[in-house]
Amino acid sequence: MSKKRRNHSPEFKSKVALAAIKGDKTLIELSQQYGINSNLIVKWKRQLIEQSSEVFASSKGLAPDRESEIQSLQAKIGQLTMENDFLSKTLGR
Numbered sequence: 001m002s003k004k005r006r007n008h009s010p011e012f013k014s015k016v017a018l019a020a021i022k023g024d025k026t027l028i029e030l031s032q033q034y035g036i037n038s039n040l041i042v043k044w045k046r047q048l049i050e051q052s053s054e055v056f057a058s059s060k061g062l063a064p065d066r067e068s069e070i071q072s073l074q075a076k077i078g079q080l081t082m083e084n085d086f087l088s089k090t091l092g093r
Contacts, residue, residue: 008036012034013044014044014048016030016034016036016040016041016044017041017044017045017047017048018048020041020042020044020045021045021048021049027041027042
């Protein structure tokens with residue numbers, strides 16, 4: 001019989017990783033509390049520590065590549081709005 005893989009939300013992962021960083025409880029206690037393997041906790045903790053600098057990468061709290069992505073998506077929204085308006089006028093709505 002095979003076990004089903006569980007997908008954990010980013011919120012859950014960050015909550016567990018922050019609890020591990022605090023150090024109030026041992027890895028064994030945390031793994032029992034959250035019902036996950038202690039290796040996962042170590043992995044998530046390492047990821048949180050390594051990627052924490054990305055939060056402070058820009059003054060807005062977003063990485064520069066995310067800002068360019070937001071701008072391109074806003075441009076796409078504007079384009080689609082114009083096309084939608086044009087088509088609704090053309091079709092007589």
